[in-house]
Amino acid sequence: MQRPLMIALDIDSKEKRRQLLAEFDDERLFLKVGMELFYREGRAVVEELKQAGHQIFLDLKLHDIPNTVSRAMRSLAELDVDVVNVHAAGGKKMMTAAREGLEQGTPAGKQRPLLIAVTQLTSTNAEMLAKELLIGEPLQDVVRAYAKSAAESGIEGVVCSAQEVPLIHEACGPDFYTVCPGIRRQEDAAGDQIRIVTPGEAYRLGSSAIVVGRSITTAERPYEVYQEMKNEWEGKA
Numbered sequence: 001m002q003r004p005l006m007i008a009l010d011i012d013s014k015e016k017r018r019q020l021l022a023e024f025d026d027e028r029l030f031l032k033v034g035m036e037l038f039y040r041e042g043r044a045v046v047e048e049l050k051q052a053g054h055q056i057f058l059d060l061k062l063h064d065i066p067n068t069v070s071r072a073m074r075s076l077a078e079l080d081v082d083v084v085n086v087h088a089a090g091g092k093k094m095m096t097a098a099r100e101g102l103e104q105g106t107p108a109g110k111q112r113p114l115l116i117a118v119t120q121l122t123s124t125n126a127e128m129l130a131k132e133l134l135i136g137e138p139l140q141d142v143v144r145a146y147a148k149s150a151a152e153s154g155i156e157g158v159v160c161s162a163q164e165v166p167l168i169h170e171a172c173g174p175d176f177y178t179v180c181p182g183i184r185r186q187e188d189a190a191g192d193q194i195r196i197v198t199p200g201e202a203y204r205l206g207s208s209a210i211v212v213g214r215s216i217t218t219a220e221r222p223y224e225v226y227q228e229m230k231n232e233w234e235g236k237a
């Protein structure tokens with residue numbers, strides 16, 4: 001897979017989604033379909049976007065008992081998306097079950113989607129980890145340990161902040177795929193994101209892919225912001 005900029009399509013209506021994508025003319029994009037869009041539009045939105053030639057990261061962050069996650073993955077595999085994910089917090093048995101379900105559900109002759117695991121949401125920080133989630137280890141150690149569990153479960157990569165990419169590559173190898181949300185330009189509002197990084201910094205830190213939502217989707221000229229962030233991400237700016 002190349003090093004894509006994935007656009008998070010967190011949009012609350014079909015009309016707005018189509019209007020936004022019309023701004024990109026015929027460009028083939030890497031789109032992230034998350035809970036908001038999938039719960040609203042269902043499997044049909046994935047089929048429509050695939051048919052238009054886009055690549056899809058279906059970001060549903062599965063987290064349940066192993067049997068349930070395995071069966072859910074079997075069903076999602078039929079959608080022929082490019083990337084799917086689980087929460088690493090579900091544990092190794094759950095992550096292994098996710099991979100097995102995905103393998104069983106992938107139609108013959110099709111490539112199974114890349115499977116990645118969320119380490120720690122980019123909206124969390126060390127204080128939340130200790131005081132709310134009652135995880136006593138330092139955040140970077142938790143991210144490293146979850147990434148290693150994912151690798152040991154046969155999962156190809158993780159969702160993490162770009163800040164953690166070097167330590168993950170050190171622990172899991174340089175080819176371990178790192179998908180990084182929490183991406184902002186200097187002038188963008190952080191909103192609910194905490195562990196944020198600019199596209200240029202994510203590039204320098206060695207991220208495999210970045211995810212950008214509101215900086216693009218709420219911009220007055222989304223395509224211009226996309227081009228600007230993509231250039232920075234590709235090391236051209």
Ligand SMILES: O=c1ccn([C@@H]2O[C@H](COP(=O)(O)O)[C@@H](O)[C@H]2O)c(=O)[nH]1
Pocket residue numbers: 008010034118120121122123159160181182183193211212213214215
């Ligand atoms: O740790 C995580 C995991 C997933 N996300 C998702 O990425 C986008 C980010 O959107 P922005 O508008 O650029 O903040 C969003 O869909 C999240 O669900 C994440 O941010 N952090």
